Amino acid sequence: MAPRVLMIGTALSGKGGIAAVVSVLDQDGLFEREGVRYLATHAEGSRAGKARVALAGFWRTALACLLERPAVVHAHSASHASFFRKSLLLLIARRCGARTVFHLHGGGFRDFATSESGPVARWWIRHTLEASSVVIALSSGWAAFLAGFAPKAQVRVVPNSVDVARLASRCEEEPGRILFLGRADTPKGVYDLLAAVAALAPAFPHVRLAVGGDGDLALLRTRAAQLGVAERLEVLGWIGAQDKADQLARASVFCLPSHAEGLPMAMLEAMAVGKAVVVSRVGGIPEAVVDGDNGLLVPPRDVQALAAALSRLMSDEVLRRRLGERARQTVAERFSTAVVIGKLSAVYRELCARGAR
Known part of the structure; x- marks a missing residue:
């Protein structure tokens, strides 16, 4: 037919x-x-x-x-x-x-x-x-x-x-775990995020960064070693649907500090499961994320602002939970x-x- x-x-x-x-x-x-x-x-x-x-x-x-x-x-x-x-x-x-x-x-x-x-x-x-x-x-x-x-x-x-039902997981959240989902390259801001993790490490000994996506993963590991955070980096590679759901559940914070974007699916999925997000003020992101209401927005390419936003969330569980709940409501109502x-x-x-x- x-x-x-x-x-x-x-x-x-x-x-x-x-x-x-x-x-x-x-x-x-x-x-x-x-x-x-x-x-x-x-x-x-x-x-x-x-x-x-x-x-x-x-x-x-x-x-x-x-x-x-x-x-x-x-x-x-x-x-x-x-x-x-x-x-x-x-x-x-x-x-x-x-x-x-x-x-x-x-x-x-x-x-x-x-x-x-x-x-x-x-x-x-x-x-x-x-x-x-x-x-x-x-x-x-x-x-x-x-x-x-x-x-x-x-x-x-x-x-x-976003289909929230397909993001269900039995995994539990792990304190200090930051999740990045996307291609591990400069335009997605992953190297800015590595630098921010290095800046956070002295004050947050438990901080960890999990990176799910393809790209030059060998270079990512090399850069982490140069910054002294190799032991804090977990390179997941490309992950399937259930692995993604599990990684989202385990994350304390989701971060995607892209230099340019449309409306990233990974961000919406993190919001759908109630995660506090730190994302760049680019593309269609500010129309989904209102700074201080359902997530935190940072300027692209600004490592200091990125580190400060992550520090703020890692230091304040009440804020993290409030932003995550508002993020969940945003996806349910609009996405x-x-x-x-x-x-x-x-x-x-x-x-x-x-x-x-």
Whole structure:
């Protein structure tokens, strides 16, 4: 049976935010409810493996648009190669009569669309946004940027969602344990966090940092040794769903001091299970986290401010518990899968009705 909605993005078995976002939508019923068929146009692996998946995904998506004629084609996209793959597929979809949804993920899109792209690429980015039936942004701040960059774009805000039930764990919280989930590289702020842990160590002998994610883990260990905190670092590597739930339960504080972000899933998951979070004031984060109410915000690249915020939480259990409880309430009210699936369903209904006229 031809799909009502054809959705394209990275393989759901892979790593990263898009896979996590779409997996939650699938598991909580969006695909069945709205007649969604999902095709992967990207997967983790070697360069040759990625190329094979990209070519196969491109071909399968193009054929589906030509032969099955879905009403809506919904593309999850980040920057660079991800954007160019999806933009060409959305062009094909429009030529086949489909309404198109460009769903933006990733904190680097602003730089990609402005300083990193030349005149021709900027024109194509703007054209893709404005030609799409709907552009989905993860936050009001990102929506404002997209509306300014592409004034004719029809921008809607639909945040990422969290399935709290799948984060259940029997593990107990461990005092002084700081958890970082994400790619272990400079843009995610993990080296700033290592430096902050080194600054905290004299006053907090029990402080530990657990890092879950891929990246150059050997370099991470080397940097920790140089800072004198090698014994305080636990490198988890990439972790699966249950391991992630357990690590969140064991954490005393969650920290993601990114230099740029969209609306990070790991942060929302930590908030969903009632953890106090220390995160950077970048991207869509300040629209989810209010400093001093449901978490603590710090400037990006500011090790001193990061260390001070972590010290504040580690010294004050009452504050930590209060922020964690407010974080849990925030996710339940604004980022539950029921809320987000309702928003996406409304977009699909509107586009299908518009296409029928």
